Amino acid sequence: MTRAPERVADYPRPPRLVPETRRVRIVLGGETIAETTAAWRVEETYHPPTIYLPPAAFVPGVLRPAPGGSHCEWKGAARYWTLGAGGRLAESAGWSYPDPTPAFRPIRDHIAVYAGRMDACFLDEEKVTPQPGGFYGGWITSELIGPFKGGPGTMAW
Numbered sequence: 044m045t046r047a048p049e050r051v052a053d054y055p056r057p058p059r060l061v062p063e064t065r066r067v068r069i070v071l072g073g074e075t076i077a078e079t080t081a082a083w084r085v086e087e088t089y090h091p092p093t094i095y096l097p098p099a100a101f102v103p104g105v106l107r108p109a110p111g112g113s114h115c116e117w118k119g120a121a122r123y124w125t126l127g128a129g130g131r132l133a134e135s136a137g138w139s140y141p142d143p144t145p146a147f148r149p150i151r152d153h154i155a156v157y158a159g160r161m162d163a164c165f166l167d168e169e170k171v172t173p174q175p176g177g178f179y180g181g182w183i184t185s186e187l188i189g190p191f192k193g194g195p196g197t198m199a200w
Contacts (some may be wrong), residue, residue: 053088061086067166077100089192090191105127119143138180169184178193178198
């Protein structure tokens with residue numbers, strides 16, 4: 044199914060939370076480690092959507108708590124996750140919000156991952172492209188129109 048084009052410049056700030064209607068699948072170490080049709084997406088100006096999966100979408104044993112944390116002005120305090128499968132370990136490649144702000148309560152304990160640290164991430168059968176840079180975790184698909192924040196010179200947008 045072809046989706047209508049979306050300009051990420053038209054996404055709001057502060058960001059909004061919407062259900063992700065496509066099937067989400069994540070592969071690491073040659074294995075499918077997560078799959079769901081019950082994900083959420085966060086849409087924020089100049090960012091490709093960040094996808095949050097319920098914990099039950101992940102194969103048992105894939106997620107391991109990682110040290111550290113960070114704070115999002117919109118969602119609150121984040122914790123990090125290391126993911127492992129098929130002999131591959133992706134350190135601090137996921138994050139979640141154990142106590143998000145009221146607007147983001149639906150993603151409590153849901154996990155987002157950096158697509159670039161996985162073997163592949165898919166929305167339906169489309170393989171996503173990771174958001175540029177190493178700071179943001181958006182997933183780029185064919186219907187999205189940039190420019191996308193994250194590359195050199197874009198942090199001040």
